[in-house]
Amino acid sequence: MASNTLDGIWSVKIVYLPSSVTVQELANTFNVPFSRVRIPKVQQYNTYYAFINDFNSEQVARNFADQWSGSSVLGNIIKCSAVPRKDNDSLPYTPRFIVRTQPELSEEPIISEEKTYYEECKQYYQLTKMPLVSVSDEILTDNLALESVSFKFVIDENYNEFNIENFLSKMCNILNISRNDIDIRKIQKGSVILELEFMKKFGSGMKKIKMKAIYHAITDKLREEMGKQNQNSGHTYWTGALQDGRDRGDSPYYCPVGRKRYSFHVCDNFHEKVKGWCICYHGTKFSFGLSILLSGLKPATAISHGKGIYASPSIIYVSHPRYSKVREINLSEQSSFFKRGKYVQFALEYRVHPKYRKVVGCETLGAGKTIIDPNINNNIIEWVIDNNNKDIVDFNDPDASIICSGLMIRVTDNHPMFLPESHWWGQRASGQKCNIIYD
Template identity: 55%
Template sequence: MKTQRHSLSIIQVCLLTNLSTDEYLSDQPLSSEEKKYYDECKQYYYLTKRPLISVSDEIFDPNVAIESYILKFGIDEDCHQFRLQNFLNNICSMLNITTHDISIKNIQHGSTILETEIFGKLESKDKALKIRVMYESLTDKMQEELAKLNVFFLYMGSIEAFAKQQNYRSEIKLNPQFNRTYGPGHTYWVGALNDGRDRGDKPYYCPVGWQRNSLYITDKFRARFKGWCICYHGTKFNFGLAILLSGLKPADCAAHGEGIYASPSIIYACHPRYAEIKELEPKHQNEYFKNGKYVQFVLECRVHPSNIKVIGPETLGARTTIDSNMSNEEIEWVIETNAKKIVDFNDVDAEMICTGIMIRVTEQHPQSLPDSKWWSG
């Protein structure tokens, strides 16, 4: 199969009635990192019934000038059965772009991986603005429509940032020696843990009822993150699967101001306003999450005390003590993001890093658990 040597604009595509996908298949194979990434994206797609959306943070930075931006689609379809023209016509309509805004670069094997250049005729700042508007228009409904086109992944940004993203992902590893199940009969303690290990200047309490899936960060973790505190960030089910793949978007509107919300209390962080309760379909109960019907994700994170810009009271209107280990007046933190619109927890230079995924899988609804009584008063 010959590699396509030139781009084809959609205005040309629309003039063709028998466009052959094979003409644009690239001989270049996917890298092992990219292939693994797409496999993970597919698992997300199968569970959530929507594509994983990823965007490079440079489109939010007016001081960064990028000459070329791409849209990269992962499509869960045999590339030899893929109808390119129909797909592109649907995408143009869905994303509200015109036929001269986009050009085909190549198609790679691995389901169907379609790379296009977007807004090639515009100035760099105008490209970034249009892509930002496009990204912010991707509502839940639109993501569902993309899924109907078998899109399991969509990336918006520069090709350089995408390559960098893959390098970060290739460095993420599970660190099973530090996996834990917390509770009586497992890893358990009462009060603040004093085992001599450095966890900054904030106390660390047992996250009873949760299972920790540890992530490898760096060989010199204790030296690199000396003085960093443990905190938790509750998240939606979809985001729990996606955050480590495409970064975390900070809160735009919040009671304490802009930034990422976190808490030293997993009891507070797992409130359904922060950590979505997902009822699993029967076919996924054994395949992905054993011995349970409901699942919640909370991210275990580390943050340097200097990046905690607000330590404030709870904002959920609780009428009783939330966590007996701490005051309701100091249970919510806002983490400084230095004006970043996308904070990548996989970047060791980020203001806040993710050290583990906390998972709670229960047969009964979490609202009926003892630690959840404060939800209703």
């Protein structure tokens, strides 16, 4: 019998959704393009469900499903599962929302006076955790006509990772205004400077009345809520190699699913310094990781591929207990640091220029033909980095062949051997499950 499953294409089915949910809300929740989300017009089961399409492998789809299953969407606890995509999963669908694309950045430079003022605003926010709100005198003066009203938001966030419509939706809810009353005038870098025109369709008198109402409504409590909108508490996820325009050398950068990343301040011009440098990982104990950060990195003593520093482009590979020790969390630490987690693993994120990569070799853990990482072949999963004949590589050395750029942490509610991505570790008891803890 012929199958209508598309080879190599997988979806994640989400059930127990509220019937009022929209494509845009799901896209925002799961941080995926709305084009990948499909809500069937005809719901065939007792539960409301949707699909997120275009996962390039079953493993990637399962990882996504494991990551989000048990999460809340508009108050409903959802369940996710990986399923082969059917032909009708990609049928055209008319979404129940207005599609607004991310506007282009303005080429207009920011004048020095503005930069100075924005730095002062940033310092104010760091001290108070509330945004500094300034209002022109024209808003409060009755004898001046108000021909136009503009809002300017300065958001300390990378433009490429900033969801403008999501931000505006939250601001409109906080300020009790309609999104349809706002037009985006321009967006500038620095990090994101968003200029909006407000209430174009209203006359001068009504504009002034509405703006006065908003001004008097901006209490300290409201400013605290506004400040929270600049704190990223969601998950970043993508499938396949990340295509964000940054030069990370000749090795694709795949999403380190299930890990929290804590970035390190390396230098002020970090992205310029590491332009063309690849991302790789080094599994370790937490105590060893601290020692590496404080004292530097020693070359490996087990040298299957020769002398040097060993790393891998695969976060899955370095999470094997041989490299990244699985540590059971004490009860006191569960409540203080890791909340509901019971096990934790650590890995270091490195940046290395391809010219310092001496060897690209095969795995050395005896996995054989078992696929370790669906994105990276077993034959190119271990790297040896040139230590330039140094006993210890100091990350602070401007000529260092390798830079430590972040700490990767994975917290789980059971031993990570029961995670789907750990299937290659070896024998494990059947019937047990493991979930990644994000809070």
